[in-house]
Amino acid sequence: MDNLFEIDDWKIIENGFDPSKQKQAESIFSIGNGGFGQRANFEEQYSGPSLQGSYVGGVYYPDKTRFGWWKNGYPEYFAKVLNSCNWIGINVEVDGETLDLNNQIILSFYRELDMKQGLLIRRFRVRFDSGKELEVESTRLCSMADDELGALCYSVTPLNFSGNVKFTPYLDGKVKNHDSNYDEFFWEENSQRVDMQKGYLSLKTKKTQFTVSTAMRFSFWKEGEMLTIHPTISSKDFFIENNFDYFLEQGSKYTLKKYISITSTVNHPDFSVIPSSIKKVGEAYVNGFDKLVQDHVAAWNTIWEKADIKIDGDQAAQQAIRFNIFQLNQTYTGKNEKLNIGPKGFTGEKYGGAAYWDTEAYCLPFYLKTAEPRVARQLLIYRYNQLDKAIENAQKLGFKNGAALYPMVTMNGEECHNEWEITFEEIHRNGAIVFAIFNYIRHTGDESYLVQFGRPVIFAIARFWVQRFNWSEDKKAFVMLGVTGPNEYENNVNNNWYTSYLARWCIDYALEVNKVKMDRSVACLTDVEVKSFNHLLSAIYFPKIEGSNIFLQQDGFLDKEQITVDSIPESQRPLNQHWTWDRILRSIFIKQADVLQGIYLFEDHFDLTTIKDNFDFYEPKTVHESSLSPCIHSIIAAKIGRVEKAYELYLRTSRLDLDDYNHEADEGLHITSMAGTWMVIVEGMAGIRVFSKSIKMNPVIPKNWKQYQFKILVRNQLLEIRVTQNECEIVNKGNQDIELTLFDVNILVKHGETYIEKSSKTSTT
């Protein structure tokens, strides 16, 4: 696979402009701050192929559902992440000719995403029809220090002339979602005002009635001196602008500094949305661009301090892991309990919705080990707040007694997805939510979370599972019929091992949690429930291959033609673009980790031989056509000593978007799977496992890496880990001693001390 852009430790670099890569670049160079995000569209007009995209967290539109044939229980709408007001726009005109990289001759072009500082930087030179040449430099940020602030600094230098140039900074709210089901326009105008060097545009979403206010201010500078200008103000529906001509002297650099504040009713009462944005943008204007950058970079430093992973000896891997960590932090910061992590973050529209099971199964482990516990906690609270909707959702499906089924896709707790085989049947998502609570507690030790927030969710989900099994007189066991596992290349199967195993664990965990007696104000299981839960647990059916330790993905799996992925001609990959659905379904090929997902979650339940045997059975049948798949297989491969396999799968997952493996980066990035990439280093390569009663570490290192190092938070202690080809170093930067098991030997790493294990075990086998 060729690299799409240049390799660098800390940067993504594009040298020379290739319009055919523009949409991919717009995704890959996206910036965001957890509150809002912006694709790397150009400030100036661009008439070439582009996906203009600006997204505000938590603001959505209920787009009328599209379906082939209506089924009861389908949601009426699909919640769409909204493409909103374009705030970066500055038009530039020379002698009536508008600057547009699709029209002028491009003399040079450089674009850089500086991940260390969180800045998007661009420099280019163009020649106009008139022969006049301009150099443009721009720097843009979405402030990590204040998630309602953005700013850009746009400099123009006339290279071979002195003369008038016209500047038009504007706000444009006439923005459409490209993925609108019925080509509707989702916004209405609320109010607007434009003044000299400032203005705002306040828009309201139709139906959901979210108000979003975008306020701007700008100033104009020659080198370090602010200039007085007399712009013409102008406006129309959904649009405000200032425009002014200025005589620029050849060789001098003129800079337009544009500040914006985006506020919404997600975080403000309706009446203060507009004033807040005006006030905030005013402060930013007064403080100036440099101060904004300074605060922003400081915030990124704090993040990198905890979350960075260094890899020596493999720059592609180094760039990739930082890109993944960077994008995750741009998408979610844990500051707001109403937000979650959409599969495309703020980089595109596809899939809509904000919360998939990806959040619990992939993203949570990342935030648990790289950020303060409050960040992960916020993700749990998001689901806690939506428990009532999950109970309502289960009721629609015929479940009773407060059973809860969380939605497959949601913005507000209501189900948005409408394919029956997913919406109604891919119910393992429900288990991931319980596992996330369990995982949070074992990482943080925050048992108090259970009392108020954990128990109601755990019990409601357990109630669902208990009802979802039914007694099979034929098997003399409880079976779970009609489900879709994580492997979506199987639909409506019976006894999906992963789902049943996870369900059993949830019920078991609910019983365990319930043992801690609480007063009446706290959720509890009734005695009748405890009895029925225990009864069910005594006889759940799990499919397996007799006489082996292979867990079968589902009933009938052995009836399939038993072939392996290497028998598929390259021309037929990916299967989902070449085969009809029935053919995919009845083939043995697995889209993504399914049984292995269960083995990953519950690794401590199985011995090494069982893990190896299942890996050897399933990996050759897995096509990894989900971005969530290779990371899980990679972690297990590392666990069983297949380091080169683990490395191969790591590269596939870590550079998925950077090298655009699946030819879809133009639509946005695979944000949630990026957490999987991080997991491969920490859990796969470094072999770190945080269990309730122990922390284990079994590091390995790929042949071509000199060393890798990272920090993690475990039990609220910051550990710094460094692994080389022949040693492993653990620095305890916390304030408490930490016991852990390294290469199966218990060790104690005292706080403030460094432990070094000289070992050949890290070397590849």
Next chain:
Amino acid sequence: MDNLFEIDDWKIIENGFDPSKQKQAESIFSIGNGGFGQRANFEEQYSGPSLQGSYVGGVYYPDKTRFGWWKNGYPEYFAKVLNSCNWIGINVEVDGETLDLNNQIILSFYRELDMKQGLLIRRFRVRFDSGKELEVESTRLCSMADDELGALCYSVTPLNFSGNVKFTPYLDGKVKNHDSNYDEFFWEENSQRVDMQKGYLSLKTKKTQFTVSTAMRFSFWKEGEMLTIHPTISSKDFFIENNFDYFLEQGSKYTLKKYISITSTVNHPDFSVIPSSIKKVGEAYVNGFDKLVQDHVAAWNTIWEKADIKIDGDQAAQQAIRFNIFQLNQTYTGKNEKLNIGPKGFTGEKYGGAAYWDTEAYCLPFYLKTAEPRVARQLLIYRYNQLDKAIENAQKLGFKNGAALYPMVTMNGEECHNEWEITFEEIHRNGAIVFAIFNYIRHTGDESYLVQFGRPVIFAIARFWVQRFNWSEDKKAFVMLGVTGPNEYENNVNNNWYTSYLARWCIDYALEVNKVKMDRSVACLTDVEVKSFNHLLSAIYFPKIEGSNIFLQQDGFLDKEQITVDSIPESQRPLNQHWTWDRILRSIFIKQADVLQGIYLFEDHFDLTTIKDNFDFYEPKTVHESSLSPCIHSIIAAKIGRVEKAYELYLRTSRLDLDDYNHEADEGLHITSMAGTWMVIVEGMAGIRVFSKSIKMNPVIPKNWKQYQFKILVRNQLLEIRVTQNECEIVNKGNQDIELTLFDVNILVKHGETYIEKSSKTSTT
């Protein structure tokens, strides 16, 4: 269930106007002639709730597909039956007030569908705001003698005044499909012309470019005398009219006779479509209305002569069976090989398409026994002509070597349906097509059909089946994974007994057919194919309950909660309106005959105990939420001596639309299931079976019937059958002797002779 309209032997009668029933009435009183059809909309303006519908056979529009999530192999479009030019329209105006039953006071109203004569008749009196009262009478027909002709006779009598009345006969082509996916208008205007008392409107479908020309002429009469009038001609886009005022004398009847001819490029070259319609309507005009009626009624007489069923002692049953026979004959006449039988015929738009498996499985048996063999043959030829498309369709799904998969829904051989669980998996439809050929030959003895038309279709379908099985190393047998059987309340199951059984039979039949050696110009299986077919047949897996003779619907069926339909609260019926899809799928409840459909088709393969046991196992689990279901169960119930059960199911199927059981008659009638109703009498009650080597008859009769009688064509001989509570009479009206087995005794009925069996066996048990 209350009757919607009055009961009568030969008529459907509505006495008194109930606007809330208008849309149901429009469906139920529909008329058609196989070439086109017309809902029972009013000629004069009607501003109340109505579904205006006029449909022309074989003319369709490829409406862009609607889907939740695109899957490879989905068709780009769904072929829609087209709502076309409204040809019945006549506006009537008194003192500027337009006649409209939604506006005037209705003094009396009577509507009648005369099924014997095929006439739609209406009589009503209204009082205008002015106090003026009119009587209106109308008679309408779609000529069964010429399927491009329609006519209506519209009479007006001023009851309490003499004065001017304005008449406006028109053609209106601005007609929209109510079921358009994206609210598109499907027509463009081709040409139009309007003259004194005549005109035409020629429209073209977008994309498919079908031309449809509707030509009209009209005359105006006072009693028996044609009047000279001087109408104003007028036209606009998609619309032509004549309008004229005439001074009517109180108490005299004035009649507007409107003739139309509808021609299309389905049957004419483009250049002659318009001239044909003009010529034909001219001839009709010259011959006059009475002659049209005379020819039309004569054509109906010929049909009834063969197809009528008389039931004495049960008028509701009598009316129902005639209604079913009437609608079937209005929908399909076998005159045109490009036509087939849409599920709603010409009575509505829902479902679109023209050919479902209903045609082969339900309609064909009806036409085989009630019409000349050419009618059934035409239905077979329809599929034969689409073989190339079926092969192409199978190729899309990954099948090779000329394997064919016929579409689930089609207009032109291409698949139109797009739900993966149906489109790709409900493949039993393919077997019905082979069975239809087999059935045709055993009824008609027309072995010659096999040579040219039968073999290529049979072999191509057998090739599909052979590839669709795969070897299960686990079961040491060939299995068929990922199918949907006739019971669509199960999706994507393994080893659906019905589908596998039918597939095995198809392969076996292909081998049998192939034994007849032909010269090289005739389709043959290769020796390699013969070998592989035989190999497959030796080891096909069928699920069954061990130690019983119950065939299991599919793998895992016994894992379901084993309950029966009577446990479902009435408030939750029909399930498909109350339960979510996952709940329906994992429940045991069966939408429609599935295993029993197979037992019905291959009854001679099973002994009576097996049939009984399977009926007793499946009937209590069947909710009959498909119109195609009760008839099959009824036939089997009769077969095993459960006459009252058979009768209960008969009523349910025969009056489905007349009494609007499912509250959906407003959208159109269940045309194809009507054939099932007929089957219940002939195959169920009379117990007639036409096997290749024998004809069997085991009549029963419900307690409340005095007698029933009908004619059937078997081996080209016309038999008249009459069954009473204690005798059974067979009249051989053919020219050859017929051997048959009556109550298990072989008898010979000589041609021209009557055989009477006095027997108590027909009495109910």
